[in-house]
Amino acid sequence: MEIEKPSRLATPLVIPLKTMTGPGPTNLADRVRQAGSLPSIGISYLHPEYAELTKDIVEGIQYLFQTKSQLSLCISATGHGAFEAICCNLLEPGDNVLVCTNGLWGERFSIIADRHDAVVQKLVKPQGQVFTPDELEQALKEHRPKLMYVAYGESTGGTLQPLEEFGKLCHKYGCLLAVDAVASAGGVPLYMDRWEIDILITGSQKVLSAPPGLTLISLSSRAWNVVLNRKSKIRSYLFDLTELAEIWGCNGIPLAGKYHHTSSVTLMYALREALALICEEGLENCWARHNLCREQFHKGLAELGLSLLVKDPSIRLPILTTIEIPTEYLNNWKDVCIYAMDTYKVEIASGLGQGNGKLWRVGFMGQNARPETVQLVLKALREGLEHARKNASQHAQL
C-alpha cells in the first residue's frame, strides 16, 4: 500500500469518565447510553420500529416544548444545523432579520443569516444582560424584520431571557419569533404555544443528557406557512423542512417510508430514551430539580466569595452559571480548571467569546443536576482556588 496503517490506531481508545459540568455535552443517563448501542435498523417498510421511533420522538418534543405543533421533528445535526435550517427555510435573500445579541449565539446566528443573504440587524447587549420588551418593540418598529432570533438561555453570558411578551410583540409587527432553547429546554419553564413562539429549537446534549448530533425543532403554523409560501428555493437539501416534514410524518401525513437521507438512528434511540426519562420525571419536577441545584450552587459560590456575572437573580440561567474570575486569578484562572480536571475529573469550563479569560462556566444539566454533583464541583472549585493561589505565591517568591 502507498499509505501504511497509522500506528496510532493500533493503540487502545482511552476515554476517562468525567463529570461534565461545563456547558455541555453532559454525562449521559445509563438508559440513554444503552439505548444508543441498540442494533441499527433502516427506514423502509421492513422496519416498522423506525416509524414508531419517529412518532415517539415527535410526541416527546411536543411535550418538552409544550406545543401542539405537528411540525415537530429532528434535524440530523448539531444546534448549528438548526440555525442553518431556520435561515435557509424561513429567510429569503434581502429579508430583514433582527438578531438579539447578548453573547456568542446571536453572533453565530448573524453569521449564518448573513451567509443566507438576509439583511442582519442586531440588537446588542453585553454578555450577562437581557432585552426588555420596550427595547424589542423599538427595534421591531425601526427594522420591521421578517424574523427575530433570541436565545432563551444564553450559555455564554448565563442569562435567561424573559420571553412571555416577546411572541405577542413580534406578531404585532408581523415578525416571526425564533427562540434558541438549546441551553434551556427541559431545565426551565418553556411554553411554545402559550408564549407564541414560531420556531423553537433545542439540542440533545444539554438538559436531555443524550449524545450530541441531533437538534429538535418545532414550527408554528404561522412559520410553516412562511416556509410553504417562499418564492426562492431552499438552498439546503439536508435541512429542507418540507422534505423533513415528509419523513417525520408531520401534518397528519402518514410516514411515507420515503428516502430523504440516512438518519442517525442510534442517536435517535438515545434521544427517545432521554425524552422518556423527562416524561417519567415530569417537566415541572425536572425544572424544580434544576432550580434547586442552582440555589445550592449559588449559595456555595457566595461562601467562596465568588460573584456572578449576572447580577439580577431573576434573569440567571438556572442550568448554567457564569462566575466572574476574581482579579487575583486573571492570570492563572486556568490552573483552577486544570486542578479540578486532574484531581476530580470535574469540568469547570472557560468563558466563550467575550467571556474568555473573564468567566468560569459551570452547568448542572439533566443527569448532572443533582445535589451530590453540586457538592463535588464546589469542593473541586474551593481546592482549585487554593491550589492556584499557592502556585501563584510560590512563583512570586521565586
Next chain:
Amino acid sequence: MEIEKPSRLATPLVIPLKTMTGPGPTNLADRVRQAGSLPSIGISYLHPEYAELTKDIVEGIQYLFQTKSQLSLCISATGHGAFEAICCNLLEPGDNVLVCTNGLWGERFSIIADRHDAVVQKLVKPQGQVFTPDELEQALKEHRPKLMYVAYGESTGGTLQPLEEFGKLCHKYGCLLAVDAVASAGGVPLYMDRWEIDILITGSQKVLSAPPGLTLISLSSRAWNVVLNRKSKIRSYLFDLTELAEIWGCNGIPLAGKYHHTSSVTLMYALREALALICEEGLENCWARHNLCREQFHKGLAELGLSLLVKDPSIRLPILTTIEIPTEYLNNWKDVCIYAMDTYKVEIASGLGQGNGKLWRVGFMGQNARPETVQLVLKALREGLEHARKNASQHAQL
C-alpha cells in the same frame, strides 16, 4: 401542563437484532458499539483525549482513502452533508458542474448543486451501467465544467465505476474530480492520490460498520486551493471547510481548541474504532473478504435462477448486488422481503429510484461480509421465493 406526557413514551423501546444486509446501515461491530457508549467529553484544552481522537480519525481516513492529504476530516452529518459541503465550498453561482448520473446519487447531487446555483450538466446512463473515458472526455470538452461528480460505487444500480483514468482526464480539462465512495470505500480498491481524485467522501454506516451520522471527506491540494480562492461567501457555516480544517488541525496547524460546533463525539469514538478495525485487518484483506462474499453470493443467486442487473461482471459493485425481480414476482416481490424479515430478521432491500419494484438489493458490508451471512441470506431468499410463489398460486386458485 397544557400538553400532557405522551403515553407512548411510557412503553419500552424495542429494537430487534436484525441482519442488516440491505444498502446500509449495516450491523455494528461489538467493539464499535461499545466505543460508541463511552462517556462524553468536550473539545477544550481540558479534554486532550479529543485532540488525540481527531488525529486518530484523520490518519485513519488517510489510510482508508490512500491519500497523504492533510485536508482529511469528518463532517458531522450523513452523506448528504458531504454533498452539501462539496457544493457550498467548491462551487460558486454560475459554475458549470458535470454530474455523472446512473442512479439516484447523481440525481441527488444535481439537486443539491442546483440549489447552490451551479449550472448542472448531466451525463446520463441507465441504472446498472457505467461511464467510459471516451464518454467522459466528450462531456468535459462540451461543458468545460469546474467540477465533476461521479459515484464510485453506485448503490442504486449496483455498479462499480472504473476510475483509474478519470482524474487525469478531468485535470486535462481543468476540472476537479469529486468521487462519492459512500458505498464502496473499504470494500473495494480505492487510491485517492494515485487516481488523482480531488474530493473523496464516504459514510460511516456502510463498510466501516459504524453508526450513521458522520461523513469522511478528503480534499486534494488542487481542490483546497479552489476553496481558498473562491470569490463568493461559503453559504453554510456548519459545512464550511475552512472552519472545519481549523478544528480538525489540518494543514499542519495544531488543533486550536477553537469552538466551531459541538461535534458528535460518541459517533467519533465509534468511527475511530471502525477505522482501527480496518487497520488491523488491512485494506487488501478487507477488499478480498468483500470480494469473496460477492463470489459466493452471485454463485448462490445463479443456482436460484436469479439474474443480476449488471451484466458485465467487471463493473459489479462487490459490496452491494442488484438482483432483477423475475417477471413472475413483479406483483409480489415484497412478499419475499417480508418473509425474510419475519422469519430470519434478514433485510433484503427494495430498489431505490428507478429500480423500485424492479430490483432487490442485498449488501454484504463490513461486519456482514462473512460467508455465514451470505448463506443465511441465500437461505432466506430461497425460502422467500418459494413462499411468495405458493402465496401467489393460492391467490390465483381463489
